[in-house]
Amino acid sequence: MSKTSRKIKPKLDRLSQALENGELDQARRMLNRGLAPVDVAHLLESSPPKERNLLWELVDAELQGDVLQYLGEDIQTDFLRDMDAVDVLAATENLEPDDVADILQRLPNAVILEVLDSMEAQERQRVETVLSFPEDTAGGLMNTDTITIRPDITLDVVLRYIRRHERLPDSTDTLLVVSRRDEFIGTLPINRLLVSDPSVTVREVMDTDSVVIAALMPETEVASLFEKHDLISAPVVGGDGNLLGRITIDDVVDVIRGDAEHQVMSMAGMDEDEDTFSPVLRTSWRRAIWLGINLLTAFMASAVIGMFEGTIQKITALAVLMPIVASMGGIAGSQALTVLIRGIALGHVKSGNVRWLLKREIIVAVLNGMLWAVVVAGIAIAWFGDIQLGAIIGAAIMINLVIAAVTGTLLPVLLKKLSIDPALSGSVILTTVTDVIGFMAFLGLATWLYL
Amino acid sequence: MSKTSRKIKPKLDRLSQALENGELDQARRMLNRGLAPVDVAHLLESSPPKERNLLWELVDAELQGDVLQYLGEDIQTDFLRDMDAVDVLAATENLEPDDVADILQRLPNAVILEVLDSMEAQERQRVETVLSFPEDTAGGLMNTDTITIRPDITLDVVLRYIRRHERLPDSTDTLLVVSRRDEFIGTLPINRLLVSDPSVTVREVMDTDSVVIAALMPETEVASLFEKHDLISAPVVGGDGNLLGRITIDDVVDVIRGDAEHQVMSMAGMDEDEDTFSPVLRTSWRRAIWLGINLLTAFMASAVIGMFEGTIQKITALAVLMPIVASMGGIAGSQALTVLIRGIALGHVKSGNVRWLLKREIIVAVLNGMLWAVVVAGIAIAWFGDIQLGAIIGAAIMINLVIAAVTGTLLPVLLKKLSIDPALSGSVILTTVTDVIGFMAFLGLATWLYL
Structure with a gap:
């Protein structure tokens, strides 16, 4: 949720005025504190190359990653070309593993390895899991930030376990039930957790017939499953039945949009990631x-x-x-x-x-x-x-x-x-x-x- | 979530074999109990007119509404032409108001009024609210099945109130906070409700700066707001600031898909709702x-x-x-x-x-x-x-x-x-x-x- 969903137009007007008057400090402040990353990305995508590069330099290093993930592939590549491993590391620090993987894939191999080497072990492992699957499959699309529970505990225990979190990952509409060996067993919708008797066990109320996605499923098939079944998130499992992560509707919406643009742009021999203002x-x-x-x-x-x-x-x-x-x-x-x-x-x-x-x-x-x-x-x-x-x-x-x-x-x-x-x-x-x-x-x- | 997400191919094969052999009773059973409505809709859309009409006659009356909502406009209109008010009423009984409104809009005015007259007062009012807005605006897209709470109660009370429901409406990721006069005040994400101290009041933890959608906003703008802010649902308010309903991501995905298809089909002078097998x-x-x-x-x-x-x-x-x-x-x-x-x-x-x-x-x-x-x-x-x-x-x-x-x-x-x-x-x-x-x-x- 953004603080700038409404009334960003006057902010953008003030920003462009500040830029025209050469008041770079003020422009920098507006850019980094006044606008949501998605709005900064949109502003960059709507600017011709010269203004775009100026704006990008004004974005704070720790915000750059947030902005990067909302940019088209073409522009991402342009900006990343000028960043070294340290910059990339700083920029991607707060991103989710699938978004980090997306960004890393635009970099030369040497830089990828350097960035991975500098990550914390757990984070590195997560990103590597996503990177190990082709970009256009479920595995490349998934996130590893799942909340998993065991089938034999009561809902009351689940509620207390959840309360220990400071916040839940975005788009968490279900908890994923796994065995001791991390095999995927079923899903427990959060909304069912809220209306069910707290004394029953997870096994008694969980779904065992909900949609499960194989890690190597092409992303367009994932999208049509989401559309068909009105999903918000779905678990991704490996060939051995083990839970690998989950896919959320926001990434699926990007796939649907990209898919549709692909057809329109292809008919004129162009790419869906084409930058409107490319040089x-x-x-x-x-x-x-x-x-x-x-x-x-x-x-x-x-x-x-x-x-x-x-x-x-x-x-x-x-x-x-x-x-x-x-x-x-x-x-x-x-x-x-x-x-x-x-x-x-x-x-x-x-x-x-x-x-x-x-x-x-x-x-x-x-x-x-x-x-x-x-x-x-x-x-x-x-x-x-x-x-x-x-x-x-x-x-x-x-x-x-x-x-x-x-x-x-x-x-x-x-x-x-x-x-x-x-x-x-x-x-x-x-x-x-x-x-x-x-x-x-x-x-x-x-x-x-x-x- | 459907029971038939996996392995529907063998079922479809058996069904078409039953049809070929003239075993209509068996085909009817397979169609109504073996397949999810969305799969039945897909089967109808993939069939030439003659088979399609035969299949449609085999679908039970109480399932027809469920199937109808997944069909393209063209096919919907074809099927609805042969239904009278009683059929439509039976078919739409279990649907959400926005889906009922979508279906009613394909009918002649006389039939619409007849159907509305036969509805229960509350249901009728909900459908009429949706019908009162143009189909391609937020109001025409919204659902009226909101769960609303007051700002001055504690989260503990909210939790107990929710537990009184047998189930929550689909895609309920936030509760909507309204004043006594039904004015929209803010949102309380369910996931925040789960991790917050139960003794604080709603007012203390609710969001007051989340995205709010005006009832007359064009649906394409609604879609880009959802995409930009990764929303799962968003409240819809009238000109007076009163809460009217909410829009959920599954309806937005349909808008995005329709939008994209519109451009591709338009370029060849066709409509995005064109039936692949139209006569x-x-x-x-x-x-x-x-x-x-x-x-x-x-x-x-x-x-x-x-x-x-x-x-x-x-x-x-x-x-x-x-x-x-x-x-x-x-x-x-x-x-x-x-x-x-x-x-x-x-x-x-x-x-x-x-x-x-x-x-x-x-x-x-x-x-x-x-x-x-x-x-x-x-x-x-x-x-x-x-x-x-x-x-x-x-x-x-x-x-x-x-x-x-x-x-x-x-x-x-x-x-x-x-x-x-x-x-x-x-x-x-x-x-x-x-x-x-x-x-x-x-x-x-x-x-x-x-x-």
Whole structure:
């Protein structure tokens, strides 16, 4: 809970005024005492590089870790590059093990080891546990700050045990019941603890059928379990059934948000951690790669058109109308592609129903193909006074819409099977297909009928 | 928490086998007793219409409401269309007021009134409170099942009061402190209640600076507050400061997921509640509208090409190369557009830094323009042996990339100001601009230089 949830706007205004007037001491005070770390992070993310670096230097060392954990990957990496092991250690002192692990993963190996070496034994072990799992699995997402209890004590003992804590870890909605050998047995919701008879034992009221997460479960699966079962936290167990830690909803929300952004950003060839204000050269280079890939596909379309130069020279109306055929195919294909990618992500699309979906998409394409073929043919005839041209463009639109539907449906399924991210490569491949088929069908039919 | 979190696959397999063999009684048993409502909902969403309707008929009436709340809007509406007030009442009996309100909103007004009339007074009042706020605001999202306490009692009294409940509402992580006149005063985290001295009063340990949500706050703002402050629940207050209810993280997660899907689906002209298996005719019609809108923009591009038919007839290489200019502009523009839409959604983009972003996007466009202008010009010269053609296409790419950057940056800012959803209309407008400018620059320069 933050002290600055309301009315941070005037504070930000005063801060930026202090910065403009060069009153750095005052700005430093406002930044470190007036704002919550999450607001400082948001301010940094909303600032162009020059102001951002100035602001970062004003953040106190012991606050930097708190702020770091709320920053995007890109910016984290930028700031961490200038920090040595001592700085990192100071910054991460008060963070939870999963957040420390996240930050360490952006550092060179030598620095990671140096930081780990300087940690207290217990803290080091916790961070190392998290680091031992891939970042995008349950193990990499979990926290080790669990409150565990034994099954054979009474709730009264549990209540007294809890009262010995100064505070409970954030998002503690359940206590985790483990055996003497640390095997996970069940969960005791805190709210049930509060309403149950204190004289009964934990075993009598605990849940043994609640959701348990395997350490190597991919984080997107973890997220869908949380969504499906409205969880606030869930225990993570290793292959031997031992309790390793727990995952809390706030980290899951980050996964859900990241997942969703991934798809949107990927469609334009970008990364979900892209910094809105990243420096010009970095941005240019990253985008250049995507432009280059698309240029290749554009040249493939050009090569197809090049095959029909002779026809175009005779009937220039073809050049005027050909983008329509390609564009309608691209739009129809991307609709099918989007529905399929989403259906796969939600787990609605399985091998058993792809055939039904394919059939549906083809029928939709034929229906829309008929509608728009007639419309476009009519306009083409009215425009160029050529009935044959109308028939050709109508047929080409029909062909391209059907091919677009088949490609849009099967491509994501195929890419998924090959473990290729359909959000990133799907639309490029689809557009290549609809451009090539669109130009080929239209110009090919025209060549065949006119020449 | 569900009993079926693990190993539901074999159950689903047995169920579909029972359905195939026509063993409907057995299928009905499996559906109603073997699966959690959320799993039944998922099964319905993953089934083509015919199987879906068969399955729905097998779901017991008292379970239908539970299942309904997990279904997408599209499917909800389909099922509700065939239910009368008595069915709806039976189905929604055990639901929380916000879920009942969500379901009622899909019904015709006459049925809503009939259902409300048949409810118990207290339940009716709760549902009406939620219904009185727009669906996409905090008020429409909130639940009324709050546990409230007075500030001047001791924690010991609070503990005894809680123990009188059989169970606490889901996601109750805080008790809400209100005055005698129901004014919201503060929150008491349950976990603090557990670790504090029972003899102190609520006033001494409660939080008075935690996040409070105004009933009319848009749901996306609610979501970003929850994300920013890692909340599990938050109180909702009316304009008079009175406590109205509370919002819990599970409903917020749905908002976040819906928000993210909205952007992805909008980009292809679809709705985030689109049913993966929606019937052919409905799908065709919805997509036809988007295809029609895009056809208009495609014809605008064609009209531009049509202005230069004479030039194309003389130099057909122009027809071969022109899609490259349009396509590079479209890609570069959609990169800028995507970054800006995301930056606006995250609150990174404000009026103060649009100028910086515009400058950056233009520089990026110039750098990438130079790079790809040289590459494309080189290929064009090698292909057609025409240096002038290379120069023309290079210049056109440069022009189109800069225009694309300016459009991609300013368009979402402008649309936002006009309260138009940039995810839905942004890419259509952008593509129209990059197509028109691309063809015009390329063919216009060629006409000027060659004729």
